[in-house]
Amino acid sequence: QQQVKQSPQSLIVQKGGISIINCAYENTAFDYFPWYQQFPGKGPALLIAIRPDVSEKKEGRFTISFNKSAKQFSLHIMDSQPGDSATYFCAASMNSGGYQKVTFGTGTKLQVIP
Amino acid sequence: ETGVTQTPRHLVMGMTNKKSLKCEQHLGHNAMYWYKQSAKKPLELMFVYSLEERVENNSVPSRFSPECPNSSHLFLHLHTLQPEDSALYLCASSSTQIAGTNEQFFGPGTRLTVL
Numbered sequence: 001q002q003q004v005k006q007s008p009q010s011l012i013v014q015k016g017g018i019s020i021i022n023c024a025y026e027n028t029a030f031d032y033f034p035w036y037q038q039f040p041g042k043g044p045a046l047l048i049a050i051r052p053d054v055s056e057k058k059e060g061r062f063t064i065s066f067n068k069s070a071k072q073f074s075l076h077i078m079d080s081q082p083g084d085s086a087t088y089f090c091a092a093s094m095n096s097g098g099y100q101k102v103t104f105g106t107g108t109k110l111q112v113i114p
Numbered sequence: 115e116t117g118v119t120q121t122p123r124h125l126v127m128g129m130t131n132k133k134s135l136k137c138e139q140h141l142g143h144n145a146m147y148w149y150k151q152s153a154k155k156p157l158e159l160m161f162v163y164s165l166e167e168r169v170e171n172n173s174v175p176s177r178f179s180p181e182c183p184n185s186s187h188l189f190l191h192l193h194t195l196q197p198e199d200s201a202l203y204l205c206a207s208s209s210t211q212i213a214g215t216n217e218q219f220f221g222p223g224t225r226l227t228v229l
Binding site for chain 1: 220223
């Protein structure tokens with residue numbers, strides 16, 4: 001019930017195209033859904049996040065779509081650029097005894113080709 | 115130094131060695147985490163310290179021993195590791211005192227290889 005399923009495992013997109021990564025969760029106690037971006041040799045960094053009372057959040061070229069009833073959420077990267085090439089992790093978290101307990105997906109390696 | 119720093123960045127050790135990983139956060143946070151990142155697996159939460167008290171230990175083998183001497187520093191002591199322990203070890207921190215803040219800030223990780 002703590003699992004977060006992420007797909008696809010890898011994705012190749014042409015420059016200017018749309019990258020879409022999907023995630024699904026089971027536990028309805030999760031109350032925060034972040035996406036992290038990780039470049040080689042670096043730790044993950046928060047990219048964008050959403051709470052379940054909102055169906056969509058947009059920040060620049062990055063949009064999260066959230067479907068509470070289906071327990072699914074997705075990341076859309078518009079006008080994908082080679083600099084977006086990285087590994088993306090979806091996650092779901094809840095407050096647990098004073099700290100954030102985060103469950104991560106398995107990651108999607110995105111390659112944007114010129 | 116800003117954010118979350120980790121040392122060393124790379125570590126190669128034999129199965130009989132004892133070594134320690136160090137993490138330092140400069141963000142004024144009060145919770146710190148150790149994660150293990152292996153290829154094609156989700157990040158695995160190992161330990162959590164909140165207000166310098168260990169609040170979670172996710173069935174981690176005793177050959178991994180955490181230490182949190184204060185809210186800014188976190189250590190992971192390693193001894194008699196196995197080759198399958200080779201992975202990227204990530205430290206993260208967060209604040210439990212700012213309402214609505216859930217973000218965890220990660221360090222760059224220590225790439226550990228056990229021979």
